Amino acid sequence: MNSRKHKYTQIIKTEAKNLGFFACGISKARFLEEEAENLENWLKKGYNAEMQYMENHFEKRLNPKLLVPGAKSVISLLYPYYPQTLQKHKDAPVLSKYAYGEDYHFVLKDKMKKLMTAINEKIGEVNGRAFTDSAPVLDKKWAELSGTAWRGKHSGMLTKQGSFFFIGEIIIDLELQYDIPANNYCGTCTRCIDACPTQAITEPYKIDARKCISYLTVEFKGSLPEELKTKFKNRVFGCDICQDVCPHNRNPVIHNEQRFIPDPELLEMTKSEWHEITEDIFKKLFKKSAVKRTKFKGLKRNLDFIKQ
Ligand code: SF4
Ligand code: SF4
Incomplete structure (x- = not known):
């Protein structure tokens, strides 16, 4: 069984890389008990401002098994977006780099659909759902647990290859080999x-x-x-x-995605x-x-x- 888990894990990581994801890590699907208090406190302080949707689906946010019945694994995927070229005029209003090209929700969804198709073709019929910012999933926590990225002091996720990436997850009812959580390399930096x-x-x-x-x-x-x-x-x-x-x-990872070119x-x-x-x-x-x-x-x- 272990060798099968290893084989499936390798297939998924190789396919993810071929699709342009620069990191792919896997964690065991479980109820994120340790996050319940954090989420509750953050909401109580009103830090979610007008993002009322953060208050919805409280249980689902913490439990991937409520999103995919029988969920066993959460596959975290990082897709780079640092542009090849930046805005030319230094005094022009500045647009965030993630918004230069096509909306990442669509691009990532398509990539993850392709990954699910490859999984079904190469491993067999498994049930999985892909998410990117689109459903109640604590994507940052899963990215950390999967060893792909750590939470920086600015609250965004980062890797040693930078922080200009989007995060997607596939929650799947297939047991895989799990990675160890990421270390935090912020150190004393502020x-x-x-x-x-x-x-x-x-x-x-x-x-x-x-x-x-x-x-x-x-x-x-x-x-x-x-x-x-x-x-x-x-x-x-x-x-x-x-x-x-x-x-x-x-030296951030520069994307090579046609759809992100503005x-x-x-x-x-x-x-x-x-x-x-x-x-x-x-x-x-x-x-x-x-x-x-x-x-x-x-x-x-x-x-x-x-x-x-
Ligand atoms: S390394 Fe420094 S700048 Fe980067 S997220 Fe951590 S504290 Fe912030
Ligand atoms: S937290 Fe970061 S993104 Fe938000 S205002 Fe400060 S520098 Fe800008």
Whole structure:
């Protein structure tokens, strides 16, 4: 049985690599008892801000067996997105690197579907479901348990090859060989905490979403807080500051995904072109992008807020 588990594990890891995932780790599917208290405290403090969905499906978030009956393993997958080319004009409103190309939800879902197909072809009929930010799964915890990444003091996940990656999981009813949890290599570093312009990292590993530019520019629907007006560092969608300063991002893995390559005009846009953007240009530039989530109105709100 052990040799079979080993064989299946190797098949999955090889297929994942072939599909472009730069890391794949596996953990035993179980109720995440140790996370229940953390999640409850975070919600009680209101740190989820308007992300009400974080309060839903409390039990499902902690128990993969409620998402996939008979679940045995959680496969964590990291897909890189650090762009080959960055925005050209230094004074142009800054777009988070994850939002340059096609919405990662679709790209990752397609990749993971292909991985599930390969599993079914090469191993046999197994039941599994793929998730990326799309269902109540504590993806960061699973990534840590699978040895693929550790939680940085900015609360995002990182590896020695940087933090510019998306996380996906496949929960599957197949026993596999389990990896050991990742070590944390933040050490005494506090660069992300020191660099955060809004002091949203209230203590190591804790983010107050109500102050986080990434949350405010992407998910938050209301008026942006006036007291943060001078602190947005020209960010129009997302932030990246705490990642850019991280020493583990000195040589990030650069993606090789056609679907993440943006409209060439996007990277060339000047400051004034950004501020004069029309709805038609918005639709063209962000046709398949995650930026669509803010709608034109949301992007304009962000642009007006950072306009000087
Ligand atoms: S994304 Fe930006 S605002 Fe949010 S914690 Fe990081 S540096 Fe601070
Ligand atoms: S900047 Fe330093 S403390 Fe923050 S995530 Fe990177 S290594 Fe960890």
